[in-house]
Amino acid sequence: MLKTPFYDPNLSYEDNYDEGPFGSFADGKDLRKNQEPTYDFLGFKINTPFGIPAGPLLNSKFCKGAFEKGFDVIHYKTRRTADFPCNPFPNVLFVKTDGDLTLEKSKNPLKGSLNAPENSSEVSITNSFGNPSPDASVWQEDMKKALEAEGKGQILVGSIVGTIKEGFSPEDYYDDFALGAKLIKESGVKVIELNLSCPNVASEGVLCYSPDAVESICKKARVAVGPKAKLLIKLGYFSKDQQNLLENIVERVDPFVDGISVINTIPAPVVDEKGHQALPGEGRLKAGICGASIKWAGLDMVKRLNEIRKKGGYDFVIVGVGGVMTPDDYLEYREAGADLVQSATGAMWNPELAQDVKALGK
Numbered sequence: 106m107l108k109t110p111f112y113d114p115n116l117s118y119e120d121n122y123d124e125g126p127f128g129s130f131a132d133g134k135d136l137r138k139n140q141e142p143t144y145d146f147l148g149f150k151i152n153t154p155f156g157i158p159a160g161p162l163l164n165s166k167f168c169k170g171a172f173e174k175g176f177d178v179i180h181y182k183t184r185r186t187a188d189f190p191c192n193p194f195p196n197v198l199f200v201k202t203d204g205d206l207t208l209e210k211s212k213n214p215l216k217g218s219l220n221a222p223e224n225s226s227e228v229s230i231t232n233s234f235g236n237p238s239p240d241a242s243v244w245q246e247d248m249k250k251a252l253e254a255e256g257k258g259q260i261l262v263g264s265i266v267g268t269i270k271e272g273f274s275p276e277d278y279y280d281d282f283a284l285g286a287k288l289i290k291e292s293g294v295k296v297i298e299l300n301l302s303c304p305n306v307a308s309e310g311v312l313c314y315s316p317d318a319v320e321s322i323c324k325k326a327r328v329a330v331g332p333k334a335k336l337l338i339k340l341g342y343f344s345k346d347q348q349n350l351l352e353n354i355v356e357r358v359d360p361f362v363d364g365i366s367v368i369n370t371i372p373a374p375v376v377d378e379k380g381h382q383a384l385p386g387e388g389r390l391k392a393g394i395c396g397a398s399i400k401w402a403g404l405d406m407v408k409r410l411n412e413i414r415k416k417g418g419y420d421f422v423i424v425g426v427g428g429v430m431t432p433d434d435y436l437e438y439r440e441a442g443a444d445l446v447q448s449a450t451g452a453m454w455n456p457e458l459a460q461d462v463k464a465l466g467k
């Protein structure tokens with residue numbers, strides 16, 4: 106039997122936002138020990154280099170639950186500069202992948218349903234929200250509340266995505282990322298992540314594979330937040346054929362950013378029992394898949410970024426994300442070179458995961 110997830114996939118995003126978190130994140134029990142933080146992350150002293158990436162922590166109530174349960178570096182869900190609706194329900198379906206979701210396998214439809222597997226370490230899900238956001242004035246106030254829940258040795262990270270508005274040029278779109286980063290900084294958050302795993306206006310496809318766009322956004326964001334704020338970028342998976350592209354991007358962003366988070370999700374078509382599109386609405390046949398089946402991809406990216414870092418003499422930090430379901434997965438990521446490890450799907454169905462990681466004592 107699975108534990109109660111702090112985000113309930115059977116409810117809409119809005120109901121989760123208003124009524125969540127659920128399960129132990131809502132019990133108010135503070136498991137933090139008043140220890141002396143020993144790990145360094147971006148110049149901050151932290152308790153354990155483990156936390157939750159951008160996504161399942163929808164607002165300050167969720168962030169408070171996560172901090173209390175010992176997730177020490179957590180991201181507030183990606184926000185936009187202006188109000189934006191969520192994709193229609195459902196957003197999270199369990200998918201069957203039969204082991205690793207390789208790039209080859211991700212070309213074929215996966216079956217999605219609300220039926221959970223038996224074991225939390227086997228969970229793989231869709232994540233299809235479309236980056237909803239309230240207006241900046243709302244989330245800025247709420248981020249301040251989330252910061253109040255931060256304990257000793259803990260850090261809140263803000264994540265931002267640009268919005269393509271009618272008549273926008275690519276430059277306008279990139280400026281919107283920079284504005285969002287500035288708005289996060291104004292709310293008092295010291296670490297800001299640019300979510301680059303999103304659509305590109307200048308060409309078909311996802312932004313993080315377009316070096317000109319990525320460089321321009323990072324440069325603009327750095328100017329907007331000033332030299333002291335810590336800037337991260339979030340990338341998707343780069344195949345082996347895209348190795349030169351990855352190296353080029355690292356070289357071009359290095360003057361502007363302090364760290365790189367990898368990975369987001371692996372997109373795949375998701376169908377129901379009858380073989381029909383499982384998630385309602387245009388453009389939603391494909392959904393981002395996360396959880397156990399994408400660990401191989403996150404680990405691979407961490408290893409490759411670590412190699413690039415050594416070879417190029419860079420000093421950016423690496424945030425390892427993807428399929429971290431158990432303390433052993435955490436260790437594997439740390440050994441691969443991750444300075445910080447985060448779990449979204451794993452933490453959702455095991456809200457005690459940070460305690461399990463701390464119990465390793467390393």
Ligand SMILES: Cc1cc2nc3c(=O)[nH]c(=O)nc-3n(C[C@H](O)[C@H](O)[C@H](O)COP(=O)(O)O)c2cc1C
Pocket residue numbers: 112158159160161182183197232234236264300339368369370395396397399426427428429447448449450451
């Ligand atoms: C419910 C949910 C919502 C997510 N929303 C976001 C988001 O707003 N921004 C983002 O960068 N990634 C988002 N993600 C992706 C996660 O940050 C992470 O990159 C991905 O889920 C892989 O990690 P995992 O295998 O531990 O889930 C979301 C993931 C989940 C499960």
